[in-house]
Amino acid sequence: MQGDVVRRGRLTGERAGDMMHFLSSMKADRCIADADILVDIAHVMMLNKQKILGDEHARGLLSALLQIYDEGVPEAAFDDRYEDIHAGIESTLIAAVGEEVGGRLHIGRSRNDEVVTCMRLRLREDILKQLTALVRLREVLLTLAEEHHGTVMPGFTHFQHAQPTTLAHWMLAYEQAFARDFDRLWEAYDRVNRSPLGAAAFASTTYPINRELTAGMLGFSGLVENTMDAVASRDFALEVLADLTIMMATASRLCDDLILWSSGFIGFVTLDDAFCSTSSIMPQKKNPDTAEIMRAKAASLLGSFTAACATTKGLPMSYNRDLQELTPSLWRGVWDAKHSSRLLVDMLATARFHPDRMEAEAGKGNSTATDLADMLVRDYGLPFRTAHTIVGRAVQNGTLDLPTLDEAAKEVTGTDLSSRGLTAEKVRDALDVRQSVALRKARGGPAELSVKVACQERKEHLQKDQDSLDERMAAVSGALSRLIRDARGLVQ
Ligand code: ARG
Numbered sequence: 470m471q472g473d474v475v476r477r478g479r480l481t482g483e484r485a486g487d488m489m490h491f492l493s494s495m496k497a498d499r500c501i502a503d504a505d506i507l508v509d510i511a512h513v514m515m516l517n518k519q520k521i522l523g524d525e526h527a528r529g530l531l532s533a534l535l536q537i538y539d540e541g542v543p544e545a546a547f548d549d550r551y552e553d554i555h556a557g558i559e560s561t562l563i564a565a566v567g568e569e570v571g572g573r574l575h576i577g578r579s580r581n582d583e584v585v586t587c588m589r590l591r592l593r594e595d596i597l598k599q600l601t602a603l604v605r606l607r608e609v610l611l612t613l614a615e616e617h618h619g620t621v622m623p624g625f626t627h628f629q630h631a632q633p634t635t636l637a638h639w640m641l642a643y644e645q646a647f648a649r650d651f652d653r654l655w656e657a658y659d660r661v662n663r664s665p666l667g668a669a670a671f672a673s674t675t676y677p678i679n680r681e682l683t684a685g686m687l688g689f690s691g692l693v694e695n696t697m698d699a700v701a702s703r704d705f706a707l708e709v710l711a712d713l714t715i716m717m718a719t720a721s722r723l724c725d726d727l728i729l730w731s732s733g734f735i736g737f738v739t740l741d742d743a744f745c746s747t748s749s750i751m752p753q754k755k756n757p758d759t760a761e762i763m764r765a766k767a768a769s770l771l772g773s774f775t776a777a778c779a780t781t782k783g784l785p786m787s788y789n790r791d792l793q794e795l796t797p798s799l800w801r802g803v804w805d806a807k808h809s810s811r812l813l814v815d816m817l818a819t820a821r822f823h824p825d826r827m828e829a830e831a832g833k834g835n836s837t838a839t840d841l842a843d844m845l846v847r848d849y850g851l852p853f854r855t856a857h858t859i860v861g862r863a864v865q866n867g868t869l870d871l872p873t874l875d876e877a878a879k880e881v882t883g884t885d886l887s888s889r890g891l892t893a894e895k896v897r898d899a900l901d902v903r904q905s906v907a908l909r910k911a912r913g914g915p916a917e918l919s920v921k922v923a924c925q926e927r928k929e930h931l932q933k934d935q936d937s938l939d940e941r942m943a944a945v946s947g948a949l950s951r952l953i954r955d956a957r958g959l960v961q
Pocket of ligand 1: 584793
């Protein structure tokens with residue numbers, strides 16, 4: 470390890486290894502090491518442009534930084550006896566090129582603005598990856614919805630058979646929910662993608678820096694204007710964690726459905742072996758472990774959000790070292806969410822759904838009783854509450870056939886329904902499962918046409934999201950390649 474250039478002036482005395490490990494953010498800083506080099510390059514270019522740093526020094530720094538950019542941050546910089554990666558990189562840089570050049574890297578900035586700039590850069594990349602995963606997830610749900618518009622299944626409330634619906638309708642429900650997760654992250658991105666650089670410790674600097682310049686070079690869409698806010702706030706991270714927590718809550722529900730559906734009791738789906746495990750004692754077992762882990766990851770996400778939020782809530786302005794402890798929660802949450810959604814795509818795409826089993830269950834538990842009540846309202850002018858009472862009483866008394874209905878109607882209204890023209894055939898028709906679905910033509914309902922319209926609209930919506938995402942990704946990669954190109958230009 471090279472001497473820690475940050476500590477050496479003010480502080481004396483060796484610190485025990487344990488203490489250094491305890492205080493260091495190095496483990497989590499692996500996530501921001503590459504971002505740190507980009508931030509360093511942009512900072513040096515700006516210092517040079519503003520004539521704060523002469524050409525020769527700028528060239529010396531940039532060629533060392535570009536070498537790290539090309540070859541990767543050297544392992545020596547990750548020694549966790551450094552407080553963090555910023556100290557690690559600066560110390561190894563100074564050891565490599567000497568203090569006369571390397572010692573000028575940190576002009577006009579602090580690790581406080583540096584670290585949060587790195588976090589925002591890295592997080593923005595993670596959001597783009599997460600948005601891409603959400604696009605894939607929505608795509609697979611829409612493909613399955615198109616395949617299964619005719620697959621009738623029971624819909625549940627309170628996990629009891631409730632009314633018939635289709636598997637397509639279920640797929641579309643989740644697609645819509647994940648589209649809102651997409652929207653939330655999309656909006657959060659705008660607040661993440663702003664540059665705190667130039668805030669220095671919190672009070673900016675006396676050098677004539679140009680904050681807009683570094684922001685533009687790094688592909689940020691603007692500044693975190695107030696320099697105290699820039700180093701102190703982590704609400705951008707909390708917001709993303711909250712959005713991911715909400716997304717994972719939905720993913721967890723979907724997993725819960727798959728876990729239940731793959732059970733022998735229900736048998737609506739067979740998950741691919743790749744997503745399952747077996748038992749060390751019960752040789753027959755096939756367990757939906759991936760979905761179970763994912764269900765638990767939703768809880769971990771909430772834990773990450775809670776830990777991060779609690780870390781900030783009691784801190785006085787502005788930077789406090791506590792903030793360092795928030796960052797591992799952020800990366801952990803981001804990682805869990807990204808991998809969960811990617812796995813979910815494959816788990817759904819490879820699952821085998823069983824339409825026969827679904828159809829066999831669709832009419833159970835008098836699931837079309839509402840249709841019967843609706844028919845009595847439509848064809849016999851009964852108030853809905855009266856029809857609901859008659860059908861409910863018939864269910865209580867036995868089955869939904871003409872004699873039982875007549876009996877129930879007499880109990881409730883004093884007259885039967887046969888005398889008003891109700892026939893056994895009309896009752897049977899009203900109770901038909903496919904008919905029940907076909908009649909649910911309201912916008913967003915499960916009837917075939919409604920589902921087809923929805924699939925079409927959702928696909929168009931998804932395409933728009935995909936296009937905007939492509940644009941956003943191109944803007945970022947364009948800015949960063951210009952930065953590197955310009956830096957190389959300066960060195961030559
Ligand atoms: N490693 C720190 C963090 O993650 C940044 C360094 C700021 N340190 C300091 N003593 N001001 O927040």
